[in-house]
Amino acid sequence: MNAKQGPRPGGRSARVQASVQTAVRELLATMDRSEITVPLIATAAGVTPSTIYRRWGTLGELFADVAVERLRPDSDPIDTGNGWTDLEAWAEQYAEEMSSAPGRELIRDVLAAADTNCSQRCCSYSREQIAIMAERAAERGESFPDPEAVLDGVVSPIVYRILFGDAPTRDRIRDLVGRTMATTGSGSDERH
Amino acid sequence: MNAKQGPRPGGRSARVQASVQTAVRELLATMDRSEITVPLIATAAGVTPSTIYRRWGTLGELFADVAVERLRPDSDPIDTGNGWTDLEAWAEQYAEEMSSAPGRELIRDVLAAADTNCSQRCCSYSREQIAIMAERAAERGESFPDPEAVLDGVVSPIVYRILFGDAPTRDRIRDLVGRTMATTGSGSDERH
DNA sequence: CCACAAACGCAAAGAATTTGCTTTTGTGGC
DNA sequence: GCCACAAAAGCAAATTCTTTGCGTTTGTGG
Incomplete structure (x- = not known):
């Protein structure tokens, strides 16, 4: 019985999440959304595409995440x-x-x-x-x-x-x- | 000066369009939309993926087309x-x-x-x-x-x-x- | 019946997505 | 502080989707 229920131990998740979302915002300001791809975002954020896929699943979910924030x-x-x-x-x-x-x-x-x-x-x-x-x-x-x-x-x-x-x-x-x-x-x- | 302005000459477009839309409706009834892909639809409709890509561009536009109809x-x-x-x-x-x-x-x-x-x-x-x-x-x-x-x-x-x-x-x-x-x-x- | 152009099929090339495995990195216990 | 653990990330190969060039089919208008 412990009092914590969040992502218990874990990795550098917050940092990566932030850099990816920032990358999306920057790309969104630069180019049309139909041109933006996961590999592109990954490069801009300095992470691997698989990281994005595993965390958000699809480009749409990632965009939605950023949109809600904005x-x-x-x-x-x-x-x-x-x-x-x-x-x-x-x-x-x-x-x-x-x-x-x-x-x-x-x-x-x-x-x-x-x-x-x-x-x-x-x-x-x-x-x-x-x-x-x-x-x-x-x-x-x-x-x-x-x-x-x-x-x-x-x-x-x-x-x-x-x-x-x-x-x-x-x-x-x-x-x-x-x-x-x-x-x-x-x-x-x-x-x- | 002629009175027609629609897709002037042309191919068997109407037939293909119908079979693709039908295929989408049928697949939609069977499986989750996230499982449906263009190649899948193409096979079900008896056409080539490239036909779908050229006509609709993306899966989203095709889904939208079918949705409006429904x-x-x-x-x-x-x-x-x-x-x-x-x-x-x-x-x-x-x-x-x-x-x-x-x-x-x-x-x-x-x-x-x-x-x-x-x-x-x-x-x-x-x-x-x-x-x-x-x-x-x-x-x-x-x-x-x-x-x-x-x-x-x-x-x-x-x-x-x-x-x-x-x-x-x-x-x-x-x-x-x-x-x-x-x-x-x-x-x-x-x-x- | 002929000529034409739009639409389709096919297949190769190019991207994106998925996946198994390894490595990194915080967290909590000692 | 140091260790063990587990979540998360990297990497790279395999798979699947998307794009594209080119030849063929098929309606339409003359």
Whole structure:
């Protein structure tokens, strides 16, 4: 009975993992993803192809791993002083980032992975950002929709449109935010 | 000046295309997609691997092609006599089909393709089905939301949840439909 | 029926992936 | 500190997939 359950003893795994992921990011910045191969990454990272194959299995899983990391928000949503405009600003920025060519590819990489965990983590990132805005709104005494309602009403249409059609315009996003805010029970809060 | 612009002269392309797609469907029913390879498909279809590579480029594009075909609705949404319940029934069935393991894989295959056309067509299928329900509702004199609003309010949350988290429950879907129907201008139409 | 071009088959060349075995490298016990 | 252990990495051969050049087949339009 011991208290540790992680990779018990082990090798230099963390170091290798980092160098491989860095190599992928660098290559991704340089060339088209369809040109990138495992042997190429291995060379760039200073490891053997078999190391990558054994650790990630396929190129797709490796890309997904890197993509999830890049999709992680690096800061809290900006505070505009109002929940409504917080959400608007965040949604607009989110849509802009995700509808760019690199953004779309990140999402696709995540979804392509067999490991469902990747896409769930990606969703949680949004959920957490929304929760932060909700909490701030609560502290101000404003009403704010349930984070799940925001995922349904704002995030999912944005992502759906990006993946299956055309990226939503700014007006469209404001509209989505407006509709979602409107269903917040009281609906008494103004936009400004 | 002639009136034809399709693949002008040409080979036996249609026949080969069909046999390859059939082979993919059959293999997909038999084994896991990660086990399926181009040479395998080629053998099953009675063609050469190079034929597949030249026509589709990658396994992913071929899978996407087959997936789009399978995602095409084979019939109109059932007519329940009322727009609201039509939409509910359709959404529930859609969610059920798409949240199954095979359904999820179809969506992923479509999204993984470099050819954006595939995912757009997939979206159009839903749009068309919704338009049919809208038209029927109009004929009955009921109000019905704009098809785009249904895509935003009903389809996109369902797809988003399936892709990024857990498939929505039946109750959740009814809720989505309810909220979307409620924003239909007048809001005077009852559910039954 | 002929000429044409797209598409296919074939096979060799070139890459990528898998796999068995050896070596390295942290970790924990002594 | 030093040893023994096991996970992880390196290496290289074997396998499998992908690309490519070239000759052949097969519809289509004249």
